[in-house]
Amino acid sequence: MVGAGPAGATAARALARAGVTVRLLDRSNFPRNKACGGGISLRVLKRFPYLEAELGRIATHTVGRLHLEGPGGDSTVVDAREPAALLVRRLEFDQLLVSLAVDAGAELVTGADIVQASMDAARVVLVTRDGRRFESPFVIAADGVYSVVGRRLGVNPGWPARAVALDMMEETPRDRLRDVDPSALWVAYGFERDGHSCAHGDKGRAAEGYAYIFPKRDHVNIGVGYVLQHFRDRIDESPYDLQRGFVEHVRSRGVVEGESVRANFTPFQIPVGGPIGRPGRGRVLLAGDAGGFVNAVTAEGIYYAMVSGDLAARSLVETTPLSERSLAARYRRACDHEIGRELKDSVLIQQYLFGDRRRIGRLIDGATRAPAITELISDFVIGRVSYPVLRRRLLSAAPHLAGRMIWERLRGLGASRDALDTYAKGAGR
Ligand SMILES: Cc1cc2nc3c(=O)[nH]c(=O)nc-3n(C[C@H](O)[C@H](O)[C@H](O)COP(=O)(O)OP(=O)(O)OC[C@H]3O[C@@H](n4cnc5c(N)ncnc54)[C@H](O)[C@@H]3O)c2cc1C
Numbered sequence: 001m002v003g004a005g006p007a008g009a010t011a012a013r014a015l016a017r018a019g020v021t022v023r024l025l026d027r028s029n030f031p032r033n034k035a036c037g038g039g040i041s042l043r044v045l046k047r048f049p050y051l052e053a054e055l056g057r058i059a060t061h062t063v064g065r066l067h068l069e070g071p072g073g074d075s076t077v078v079d080a081r082e083p084a085a086l087l088v089r090r091l092e093f094d095q096l097l098v099s100l101a102v103d104a105g106a107e108l109v110t111g112a113d114i115v116q117a118s119m120d121a122a123r124v125v126l127v128t129r130d131g132r133r134f135e136s137p138f139v140i141a142a143d144g145v146y147s148v149v150g151r152r153l154g155v156n157p158g159w160p161a162r163a164v165a166l167d168m169m170e171e172t173p174r175d176r177l178r179d180v181d182p183s184a185l186w187v188a189y190g191f192e193r194d195g196h197s198c199a200h201g202d203k204g205r206a207a208e209g210y211a212y213i214f215p216k217r218d219h220v221n222i223g224v225g226y227v228l229q230h231f232r233d234r235i236d237e238s239p240y241d242l243q244r245g246f247v248e249h250v251r252s253r254g255v256v257e258g259e260s261v262r263a264n265f266t267p268f269q270i271p272v273g274g275p276i277g278r279p280g281r282g283r284v285l286l287a288g289d290a291g292g293f294v295n296a297v298t299a300e301g302i303y304y305a306m307v308s309g310d311l312a313a314r315s316l317v318e319t320t321p322l323s324e325r326s327l328a329a330r331y332r333r334a335c336d337h338e339i340g341r342e343l344k345d346s347v348l349i350q351q352y353l354f355g356d357r358r359r360i361g362r363l364i365d366g367a368t369r370a371p372a373i374t375e376l377i378s379d380f381v382i383g384r385v386s387y388p389v390l391r392r393r394l395l396s397a398a399p400h401l402a403g404r405m406i407w408e409r410l411r412g413l414g415a416s417r418d419a420l421d422t423y424a425k426g427a428g429r
Pocket of ligand 1: 002003004005006007008025026027028034035036037038039040112113114115142143144145147148149167168169223267268269270287288289290294299300301302303305
């Protein structure tokens with residue numbers, strides 16, 4: 001296993017508990033930090049019930065309220081009937097997951113920075129920066145968004161700038177910077193600061209980004225993220241100037257008090273273009289960010305990292321006889337079955353919303369005026385309603401929406417006029 005973040009640590013625990021000998025390699029020493037908002041939908045406790053008893057060991061906070069605003073100044077506050085999001089510090093949460101893997105019997109090797117990887121008919125060979133060599137018949141690559149293993153083995157060549165977001169964020173103690181309402185997640189979708197340079201260009205489109213304030217028990221996470229292509233094309237400020245400007249903006253509106261602390265600021269990338277088509281090849285399976293398992297609308301990746309790590313481990317345990325071809329196929333099917341549809345849909349929804357800033361306004365309006373729908377979505381986030389049920393009910397409430405979203409996606413991909421016309425005829429049926 002390479003990478004001991006949520007994907008790798010979850011996979012290592014599952015394998016060790018199934019009696020498999022596991023070595024968990026990571027270049028960092030734990031506890032280590034990871035730039036992240038640390039917000040996880042509470043369905044994580046339904047999917048991984050063993051977590052609940054362990055979370056008492058770290059600082060956690062839960063919220064059931066979402067403050068959502070759009071680029072046109074529209075905003076709403078949505079209250080779930082009960083807590084819907086768990087907030088953690090990655091420094092502590094990842095250490096907790098690693099300790100659970102080690103307790104289950106996995107061997108943790110830290111300071112192992114993998115720089116080379118190769119694969120033949122019998123094994124995968126990994127070489128660290130300091131020249132150590134590790135061999136294994138199979139490898140789960142959970143080494144994050146820049147996955148060296150995925151690139152070296154040709155499973156994931158890397159992300160185009162449209163499929164990755166640059167997220168600029170600080171995690172600062174509440175005595176220096178705090179949100180005024182720690183009972184809510186604060187999210188601005190299609191975020192544009194007043195007079196901000198990203199407003200120029202294609203007038204109807206929203207800025208392809210978001211801003212957020214996530215309350216932790218003793219800290220606050222504040223950040224701004226943009227699709228990398230958008231950031232390159234449209235934003236004239238440096239990452240930290242953007243962050244400081246955002247903090248000043250929300251302070252002037254009375255949403256936060258205190259100052260941005262530059263030392264706590266870390267820009268980092270998130271894959272937001274959907275999972276790669278083949279997350280396994282030969283003797284290697286890509287889990288978590290390495291395989292693109294992130295929700296493109298919310299940039300939520302921790303839950304999907306844990307699910308894909310667990311499915312990778314299960315695929316290894318359950319594939320009998322264990323052959324390369326059947327392993328990769330089983331893993332792909334398992335991912336498609338459990339999280340594939342929602343992650344693919346999230347890409348369509350993201351592109352649909354960014355395609356026209358008025359759509360974000362309509363979403364906010366809908367959240368205000370259709371409490372039954374927001375209740376349904378919060379039931380999904382909590383884990384009470386499955387994605388297929390949520391999807392079916394949303395589509396029956398807005399039957400033409402799916403067609404419009406697919407149209408947007410095809411347009412974004414630069415599909416020919418003929419292809420669009422053909423699609424439109426089909427969608428209208
Ligand atoms: C600023 C920001 C905010 C975010 N906010 C949220 C949020 O609020 N909620 C949410 O759910 N998701 C959020 N995400 C996404 C989330 O952080 C990731 O999806 C998640 O961490 C993926 O987990 P992972 O285990 O796949 O990878 P990671 O957590 O990145 O772990 C990868 C591990 O691999 C190790 N590694 C990397 N390369 C090598 C190598 N060559 N050799 C050895 N080890 C290596 C690293 O040290 C690390 O420990 C955010 C991301 C960013 C950047």
